[in-house]
Amino acid sequence: MPGTSLDANPRKRPRQARSRATVEAIVTAAAQVLIEQGYEGATTARVAERAGVSIGSLYQYFPNKEALIAALIERHAGEIMAIMHRALDDPASRTLADGLKAMIEAGAAAHRLDPALHKILHEQVPRVGRLAKGMDTSRQIAETLERFLRLHADELHPDRDPATAAIVIETAIEALAHKAVVERQDLLADGLLEREAFSLAASYLLRSAIR
Amino acid sequence: MPGTSLDANPRKRPRQARSRATVEAIVTAAAQVLIEQGYEGATTARVAERAGVSIGSLYQYFPNKEALIAALIERHAGEIMAIMHRALDDPASRTLADGLKAMIEAGAAAHRLDPALHKILHEQVPRVGRLAKGMDTSRQIAETLERFLRLHADELHPDRDPATAAIVIETAIEALAHKAVVERQDLLADGLLEREAFSLAASYLLRSAIR
């Protein structure tokens, strides 16, 4: 099996404010070092140094490197999911088209949060053990979208099955946002990305063609 | 900079048949070990052992681990590009819709070539130095598709710019095929993937809505 996964659970809870700050500093430093050095170069020693704490402190709260990265991933994934939920649960998303627009904008925003970190997490972090869980954002978003599609079944193209369509659209939108942010920044000019993504999704999903 | 990249060029050319077989065995072993052990677990020693040759032989032809993986990537990418070109250059692709279908089927076929290897290459191999170059398949496919779209400009939806549309479609199709093969094998049943991908692409691209 790829990468024997160790126990990646937190070791000890920070109780005092001082230690909470330490943990925070460590995770933030991990993000920075990861961006600058890549996954292999992000050694526990370097992270601790950047955080301004000793190695020992790092191991006080994270049993190993994998757990540290897992914490970082969960923090990042949490931020993205929050943005997504806000978009689709927004009562302003009255119509299917509105919801789509909101979702696409949320996706773009999520990717712009911290593009460098997002890129490294996607490309360089071995998807192993608990790390994979944290990255499971996509499945959750697809489920949220599926519920939204069912709510607007009347506007949905009759050939579309909500479950399948949700996966298709979530996958495509995510891939587009990722590609734009990571290697085609030209698509980010005046919301070109958002317009194209909307055209793509809308023409596939909508019963009455608004292309 | 992430992952200081070393000289990843081949070291020595195999001249005799015997050594060509050795190199072949090493690259094939690399694929197997990579699949079984992940990127970190794929040590040069293990690869050599699996190939049934000594460490020394491996280093005779590959200056380092990165070069070895790069060779593997290039072999895999080459196979995929070959499939793609065959599809879009096929004279049977008379109409835009036909070409799209061919391209989508080629994409699916490419992913089915060796799904386990494809997955590991995409998810676990750091995109660094020469490794990144090899992974650049996507850009090439987008360019091929763009040319194809220009050839069929008459069928193209007037709002679509060929260059942008090519990127959008290539990205979406690739992402869908990848997702299906890697984590949604249910989409592979009776060509569901291909049908959905076609609906998505066609409704976005075509002037006259064939949805």
Add this chain to the structure above:
DNA sequence: TGAATATGTGATGATTCATTCACATTTTCT
């Protein structure tokens, strides 16, 4: 205040790995 608890330190051990090199074996070429 001072005992108990929480937090912080960094030298050190143990392990793993990539890579080299001096030498052995096989193939080619004359």
Add this chain to the structure above:
DNA sequence: AGAAAATGTGAATGAATCATCACATATTCA
């Protein structure tokens, strides 16, 4: 055949890295 070139070998080297632990400092709380 036999010299030269190609190919193959694997113990040894050296450099990283992860992770521990005995001890120091800071904070809490009775």
